[in-house]
Amino acid sequence: MLRSASLKIIRALNIKGGCNIQYALNPNSFEYVVIEVNPRVSRSSALASKATGYPIARVAAKIAIGLNLDEIKNSVTQNTYACFEPSIDYVVTKVPRWPFDKFSNADRSLGTQMKATGEVMAIGRTFEESLLKAIDSLDIKMNYQLGLSLFDNKTVEELVDFIKTPSDERIFAICKALQKGVSSDEISNITKIDIFFVKKLEKIVRMAEEIKNAGIAWLDYDLYSRAKKTGFGDSYIANLINVPLDTVLELRSKYPIRPVYKIVDTCAGEFEAVTPYYYSTYEETDDVIVSDKRKVIVIGSGPIRIGQGIEFDYCSVRSVKTLRELGIESIIINNNPETVSTDFDTSDKLYFEPLTKECVLDIIEKENPLGVIVQFGGQTSINLAGTLAKEGVNILGTSVESIDIAEDRDRFLNLLEELGIPLPEGDTAFSFEEAKEIAQRIGYPVLVRPSYVLGGRAMEVVYNDETLKEYMQLAVGLSTKHPILIDKYVEGKEVEVDGICDGEDVLIPGIMEHIERAGVHSGDSISIYPPQTLDEDTKNTVVDYTVRLAKALKIVGLFNIQFVIDRHNKVYVIEVNPRASRTIPVMSKVTGIPMVDVATKFIMGYKMRDLGYTPGLYKESEFVAVKAPVFSFAKLTTVDTFLGPEMKSTGEVMGISKDYHIALYKALVASGLKIPSGGSVLLSVADRDKTECIEIAQALSDLGFNLVASEAHTPISPVSA
Template sequence: GRTFPEALQKALRSLETGRFGLNADKGEVALANLGDDELTARVSTPSSERIFALGEALRRGSTVEELAAVTGIDPWFIDQMAEIYEVRAQIEATEVPEVGILAEAKRYGFSDHQLGYLWNREPAEIAALRRGAGITVTYKRVDTCAAEFEASTPYFYSTFEEESEGERSDKPRVIVLGSGPNRIGQGIEFDYCCVHASFALREAGFETVMVNCNPETVSTDYDTSDRLYFEPLTIEDVLEICEVEKPEAVIVQLGGQTPLNLARALEARGVPIAGTSPDSIDIAEDRERFSDLCRELGIQQPPHGIASSALDAAEIVDQIGLPVLVRPSYVLGGRAMRVVYSYDDLSIYLRELYGTEDVSGLDLSEAPLLIDRFLEAAVEVDVDAVYDGHELLVGGIMEHVEEAGVHSGDSACVTPPPTLSDEARKRILTATEDLSDALDVRGLINIQFAVKGDEVFLLEANPRGSRTVPFISKATGVPLAKIAARVMMGASVEELRVEGMVPPPTERSYVSVKEAVLPWDRFPEEDTVLGPEMRATGEAMGIGRDVGTAYAKALLGAGHRIPQSGTVFLSLADRDKPLGLAVAQAFTMLGFRLLATSGTQRYLQHHGVPAEL
């Protein structure tokens, strides 16, 4: 931004935590209900939410000096935040939007959403009012030379001034929407896809425009694309860029869930979306529509149901049987997903998820609960592929080391898959092609399967870039993100094969393993048992002549020390004892000493495995 208040408000809405700036949105209601003592406690305690509490304290009349003394924050910064609240007071003093106040508010970084909240109007109405009044966004170059020399980097930010900087060429333009802030479930893997897409499209003669807000990424390097907009990934900010750039297409498929959430709104406003249509993406994310499609195609799924109330959830569990996998609709990274083994577990899950002791009256119709039969002792398999409407190019099939039920981002995976039968592999490839064709995919698709013997169950499909694209591209030498970007813009797989971008198939003489990097050393109080909610903050890759060698390298790369001897503690639930027996026998053969809880010790000794209590 041009000023600190403008930049601060943009930074806060870039975090994707449901906030649109320094309060002035629905998120401030909880703070407004706090007593003064509780608010003071929150202001004085460093946390990710303290800045919003500080804003509420300013709204209630706390002085800059008082807040500086309580927080230790330099008074200059608090004074700048106080200016935001002075402008807010002007906004709230008028019942209807006034042009002068509207222009001032935009210069202070207020989003249309915040102004709509304060004036009790829809954001689209605020946008129409300001455009009608000639209050429009301008774009300025980032001055990388501190005014000492003329800066010519194609690196822009928005503000509300008189004129924009920068020139446009006559080349066809493509906007690539990045992945926003790094977080568990959506990290640098998606940035890899965006960067390689930009490289491929530039080579093909397009002018590439990157939109992202994360300074730690390669996509926000000034020379990754022809032009870079360092802006929040919200519908307001992206639409303004589209208005200026007038792109041939916008790529939403490669940045994870963040740009996908904008796809429908962009399409509704006439912005051309590259590749797979938003409706096809919605079919894959809408459990009911997706299940209907799988039934039409004859693709097997685990028994499942969709609950719109707690009573529905219990009835579905009755029908499909325990254990079940439960999760809310539209989540990435397995957030709030859990394996439930009993009705008591289900009740506890619902109380924790919705923050209420009485779940009997819950209305879940707006965001239904998805319930699947949990397939015990199944192997999970990932497929990454590109489809152009005629030909399916499979990047690779990855077999998970951990059983089905552990989030794919936390599980180690192996390619080529070491234990899949030829029949299972054939069924997986057939289902992948049938589904890609039915969804009319243009570009990347990731599909997850669970395999028990030769039986193959489709778990979910994502017609977008996945977090395994960088791994499979490096493991196979097939540049999936580059190929997908070209396919999204109209090229066929065969044309790219002729160009040399698609390498000829080769028999690999090596195995590749991806291992997750887990943050237990930073969060020692966290439960280290893996499940359907993603915990990993990174990954490492190992390559070797066999699975064992590649896996050992991946473990070392992920920071694990591989013990050669020592003691192993085992505590197994009754349902896990049969599977745990083989693991215990293997540890004994390797010379490890076993310690176990009483029930586990009795079970192991009964089966001839020595274990101490």
């Protein structure tokens, strides 16, 4: 019915290429209406391509140059043609990734305004399996208990009221309501979610209850096997029966239960597919052909979210291409359908799987690679490094020991002291009492944050004891295994360096200077390359510290170091990230140094002298590049727009020119900012910043803008500069 309607619309509009049509369907009849027609590829085109193995954009491009569907060969089968419609024998589930873990005060209700920053996709033989794998892929704390613990203290009446409004947490509330005895029919009537899907959630909840009631002592072969076929990850099972993950993983030696890997094709196995694109399930036959070539696994970064965006996909893709050039079989593990890394022809093999210890170890056991590269997948893959190393996996590039030194506050502090490199004064705390003592000793304001986080997660500048107490109460839950870091907030300017090290020599493509003052997250700061206001002594100090730190940490591959320079030009190190950063694509494009390609070769044993580069700071480009953040405040209207240590931007753009001012203007316009040439400017400034605001107000006045400001408890009135 909908297929026939779609064909009529496409023919009537004479569309040639991609097309997206959205319908509204009455679940109680065959009535439907067309919502909109997009005569182009869309977000769902990428999803549909990855879900079916049918390369929509590739086919659309060939149509655009005059080919017809029956003339375009299907690159998946290399036997059938593009007019052969996809037919699949598996279930695909897409789940959005929302930013509410970053914006806890934002309106979580879902409606016609899109709020997700990314998405994940999972493939399974049943809806239950693919749904649970997708939730595993989200990289959120709730995945281990299907969010059930979040609603433990809710009554049935409160749960019923909660699920009336669509939100990112509603699926978890529905599971809790089912657990507490609310019928699937009642939930379907309240939410208008098709009863089919509610029944599937009910099946998952019943399985979870059976596992929980059995406990580890009675988790026999039959129950464990049924749980795995339903899609239960070992982490979820361990959480249900309250045992460590390793205890559940030991069942693998007790029971012969292992995943098999099925190939993704476009024809449900009717024709042989040649693309090595796989998903796991629990059946008998395995489609993977394991070669005897030298091979390396690159772990991707999962869904796009604030603090971890498309820059890590760029790094993963560049890395696997370099591995292929070196004659090494490249294998990608990722679950984001929006990325190039999950194209079936980017790597030699693609596994579309959650980035969990269980799934990654299963693939490593299957492929037996030389090792695994984790530094291109952001914090998600870095967090897996220690876990994998403990299981005997070879982590290629920077060692797990070096990663831990950079991430562990005390070990990092000791290293800086040994090297004679200054760090803002600070300490670690596990309680408010400890935090208060540290803050009072070093003096407010202080910068507080949990360790082992990304994107400035839960990082704040705190000005007094009361605010510190509130912070400790709210944020400690984010990192129960790791302490809270408390540093003296240094007022000044931030700069950052992306470097490449072969374990001995260090190459620094360039230094980036931030326009915003220290304390604004680097992802939200406008950054400039080459720096415009740093003197030679400061740049030399930054280079010196960078080289000494990279060598001391024995970094092999990419790294990023952030510095703060106080008003007396003293340089402090804020942090070292022994991995790729969000500025790698910017620096690679503006300097011409293929940073990921070089880093991958270093990881595989090449030295800087082999590649013809000279250690130290690379010559500055004649171009000026300005990186500007892009925010989603128009979509997340209740989010505080004030910028601070916690990252809020959802993307970025770059402006480039030989003139700094033109590059800055191009970047700001590209970010969506409308720059007026005249009018009025409202100045609303915190007391602590009013002195610094005078110079800005004067400059605006000189440009002919009218200035308005607000006094405490008084209406806005014109003021003079």
